[in-house]
Amino acid sequence: MNELTLPSIDYTALAPILILMGAAVIGVLVEAFVPRVYRHVTQLVLALGSVLLALLMVIRNANLRIIDGSEERVITAGWTIAVDGPTLFLQGAILVLAAMALLLIGERSVERGGAFVAQAAVTAESPEDRRQAEGRAGATEVYPLTTFAIGGMLIFVAANDLLTMFIALEVFSLPLYLLCALARRRRLLSQEAAMKYFLLGAYASAFFLFGVALVYGFTAGIPGRGAGVDFATIHAAVSESPASDVLLFAGMALIAIGLLFKAAAAPFHVWTPDVYQGAPTPVTGFMAACTKVAAFGALLRVFHVAFADAAWDFTPVLGAVAVLTMLVGAVLAVTQTDIKRLLAYSSIANAGYLLVGVLAPTRDGLSGTMFYLVAYGFSVLAAFAVVTLVRDADGEATHLSRWAGLGKRSPFYAGIFTFILLAFAGIPLTSGFVSKFAVFAPALDADQAWLVIAGVLTSMVLAFPYLRVVVMMWLSEPGDATPTVTVPGGLTAAALTIGVAATLVLGVAPGPLLDLANGAAEFVR
């Protein structure tokens, strides 16, 4: 009998994940034992506190391992979790953006009882449902759910083998499916969104898992090495395995499908507009910012570490996906009449630009993509924060025609939204421009000029829908149906301020964050 050796575990490196998972479990206990009146405050403080504490631990880790170099970058917990530059940068990004999203989720002064339904199980549109829409305090289960999701994302970007990655994928996806179903208003739309997201997400997970199995088969038979799905083994297998390449390509494609689904890349994007529209707006913001970071973090690690040597094979395919994604996002955004759907298609197009960065297999490409993720996350959260504020008696007024003349009613918020739209359009002095540059330049450097040209052309198309909203807000006269902008509560105001300030600062002085991303842009293998 072989003696079983326990894997060594680096608790400092794992601390952020452990903190969030612990907090989520405590959150569940809070639901059970704390009286209803105190739950909201307790949960919010617990969730925000754990996120901030985890962020502190990430910063401490980054200081130790990347900036000082006094401790090694490690792969810990039995080769399942890699704590290196990209992991820490992306974990930091997820935590900062999640903290902003939590502020939006915790807001209760914009709408009585918050953006979430009290009891999701009540039949939609029934009298009881209408009664609870009128002001019963929303469910506080959203906080442990969100915390679980954040924790899963932290594992997802750190996973060093495909199985851990799969588990992380499920850990962060399941809470998201639930969160989508919890909108206070338009319950049917919300439930439909959750159902759609769940079913398609389950398919995508199945694809991913099947891909893992194929890749496992591919790694079997490398001389002097056991089969496995950790990235080092896969990396070695790509050049050494005697097995048929069909296994590799099929596995790689299936894994890519699973990840591209989460990243909302075409042709795996069809869920995005429906889910973004139906989900409660704070959750939409959370998905647009944090899920994007997590999905692209995983894509970067899988394709830059595990399959790096197969770059010749996957680059044309992923390149085609990138072009298609940009095209679909940009062209369909033009036809949208609902602001949340418009932002969803814009998010799809942005996934395309991010893929351009992923396909530049250099340090600059990696750091550019990571910069883009952070910059986009801030802007998109700010955009959804504004969406939560534009409302009338029936909740948010998301139809574009309702936004006509908003500039006259509330010039301040219309101004903020205009600024964010200009950032999405890539006008200089906003983070949107800098991040476009950050992914296009390395792509051109890596001889992927066709991707850059596609990116530039779709940017032109995409400018039109943004501009249409600006025209709506400023140049149209307000009608009777134009809603007012609710004065935001402290939490939303804080999230909005952070998002807008980051969009401006990252546009005017991107140097420090670019430095940080560049310093972090090296995977441990």
Added chain:
Amino acid sequence: MSNFPFLSVLTVAPLVGALVVVLLPRSRPVLAKQVALGWSLLVLALSVAMWVTFQVDGDRFQFRESYPWIPNWGVNFTFAADGIALVMLMLIAILVPLVILASWHDAETSKRSVPVYFALLLVLETTMIGVFAAADIFLFYVFFEVMLVPMYFLIGSYGGHQRQYAAVKFFLYSLVGGLFMLAAVIGLWVVGGKTFDWVALSQVDITTGTERWLFLGFFVAFAIKAPFFPFHTWLPDAGGAAPAGAAALLVGVLDKVGTFGILRYCLPLFPEAAKWFAPYALALGVIGIIYAALLAVGQNDLKRLVSYTSIAHFGFIGVGIFAFTTQAGTGAVLYMLNHGLATGLLFLVVGMLVARRGSALISDFGGAGKLVPVLAGVLFFAGLASLALPGTAPFVSEFLVLIGTFTVNKPVAVIATLGIILAAAYVLWMVQRTTQGTLNPALTEIEGMRKDLNLREKVVVAPLIVLILVLGFYPKPVTDVINPAVQATMTDIGRTDPAPTVGGVQEASR
């Protein structure tokens, strides 16, 4: 004084002014106007000081300043001005206070915030100064794009008929050009060794194919901005819908960014490609001259007419640039200044006329000279300057362009000359139909038409008239500044002027 950071101060100053104007209480619009005017005069004074400090026989680029911005990408706040940029900066500094004064009551008719209008004008001034003062390509691009935003809101919020359509069209056209340029800028950065410094990039050797693509990226952006035929369709809409003051800045200065960009970026950075594309560019220029002039003849809307005349004039400038002789080049730059003065004046006067009548249609006028003789006189003068009558400044530049082109490319010069005849047609016919002939009885019933130019309006037009006349007779102070810069540009692309011929005999071979 020569160490004073003129360019960065000039760039930032109007922006600070804009902030001050916006923060003034909305209830006191007059104060906002006065502050804006005072601020722009301050910028003018500073520009004059810079002009005086500029050493005509000194370095090509003067007033150079550089501060790091994004060190990761080699981006710096680098400012520097050559003679060409200096002339354009001066033009901006002169036009903005006049436009502010001319637009004194424009914003009130639109029901929108008055201080914001003047703040936008000042923000526009910042971006315009920045775009001409930048010597770092990234910085240039930033100003090039940001410039769209204030102009978009000036047209869209304060414009006339069809302002939404015009504003969106203006923005999209320019953005499309800008994005082409962005691709080229990134490409240049990659092949140029990851720097944005103009001087460093002008030394880089680029392979022929790449050079042509990069040239094309920049050229399309500038051709849309200028605009050259066939990228011009946004200008009549934008010029027709914009408030007169903003329109004067749009065609007077903003569009010069295109021709300036070709001179500063396309020619020196991609000399081989520039030579390769020159015949096509010349063809576009000539087509633009004739085509736009013909369309101008057929216009019934005063502001659109002036826009079309500008497109024709940009054709002349384009021909002058791509003829690759010092004379033609100097003529083109001089034309950029003179066109700014003449068309700026024309737009402002037309604006005064339109404001009185409440319509921009020529057919709504007729015999207006009997009611407002001074205004009609100024319109006539502006028209004459615009058709390049000898004695007015544009004549000098048009003449230089034509003789400079004639020495190297006779057919182009000859066809371009036809443009002068057409110019006479559209200007004189326009003047005749609006101010001459029998009085349109409808005009006498409009109260505004009975008031001739007031003191404020006279103050607006007087400096422009004086400048047009002075530079028409004595352009030397300006040509002295322009000449070295144009010669340096010609050296960059490796062209020397053909030797002068005496008695029809070529004295020396090239």
